[in-house]
Amino acid sequence: MTVNVPRRTLATMMNSLSSGVVPRRGLEYIAVGRKKETETFVHDLEDTAEGGGAFRFISGRYGNGKSFLTQMIRNYAMDKGFAVMDADLAINRRLTGTHKEGLNTYIELVKNLAVKSCPDGGAMDSILQEWIEHVEDSLSEETGKPVSEISPGSVEKALRSSISGMSSLPFYQDFVSVALSYWRDMSRDIDDIPAARWLRGEMQLKTDAKHHLGVNSVITDANWYDFIKIWAEFMVRIGYKGLVVFLDEAVVLYKLQNRQSRSNNYERLLSMFNDIMQGKSSHLSIYVCGTPEFIEDPNRGLYSYEALKSRLVHGRFENGYDNYLGPVINLHPLTNEEVYVLLKTIRDLHSQRFEYASKVTDENLETYLKTVMASVSSSMITPREITRDLISLLDTLHQNPDAKFEDMVSGRKVSVDHNPDDDLIEDLEI
8 A cells, every 4th residue: 555645755756766866855655675774773873862973884886775775864863853964075075185175075064964844954053043042942931031031141151051061072162152153143133144154164264263253263174073073962962862974975085096185085084983983972973975996995995094994894704794783884786576666666656646546567567677677787777777767657658648568668778877986086186
């Protein structure tokens, strides 16, 4: 029996799938397989809520479902009360570099900050305002006075108290000062709030920070991860369970032509990995997605950096079994049976989306899948391509009632998408 999906979610989901893009919403309706991987993530979230965290690499070839899985966990984390950040790494967004590439990654992460009430990103301002309103309302309830009659000094004291306990973190005092400056400017209805630009990483001159905010620091390529840790603790202080960060397209680091650039980024990755695994951060989990080559290539991948290789290499006694609790989670392609279940779900959702009774039978879908798998090497076709082509087929059949499924599928060749992982990305650094 088909589950009724909210109309807006259904439309967004089907539009994304038909374009070969992982949808932001509705993934739980089409999820198949990945049970063990999902159990690992759920366990990680429990640890994160209790003050710990996790750092894992998600490894899989193009189209094997890395983006799908992380998007599903992202949605699950928000539903369970976590804040999330995500960013796709790129030439100008890395972990460190000589042209503010690390800072650019921080800016992207904060731009995509999301919570359950603001799931599509851009949640920083609403989170800060929610914190301020909650503290003011609590103070009003305690004193029996309306917010307008409570002195600014009392509000500032309550705001400071609500986020106390983070003094061991670098830049904590500056973060608090800037957060309080945000409150003052917001209460004055100032449109362009300097504190917001500082928190987003957009204020890059210390003289500007000193002049507008009275602090001596700004977020830079060197310290941006310290502020991610502060955000994690801040989220917990204001009522969330922690912060989960996703970094996708990490293959960009592997493809850097400059060896020193790769080494610098791998060193930063190692520092973040050690920080979380040694318990130096709390309420923070980070997931880095890349291809097997990004991790295992001995010349350019993480295995080329000995300190990382020693932490990530498979245990001597795994004997070919998958370890879903280790630092690297290897995603295998979905089985044909799992893809078949996915196709049936897509068919049912398509008929629900356009409110018609589908004439495509289960046997038709079996024929479709066999045709696809026979036309190209099974290692070259991905669930993304299979589902995208199926939606296109269903669209055509729905718009042309005289068209027959058998005629549309029989004898067709399936073209495989170009794999962007085969492209070399030139290093822009000198």
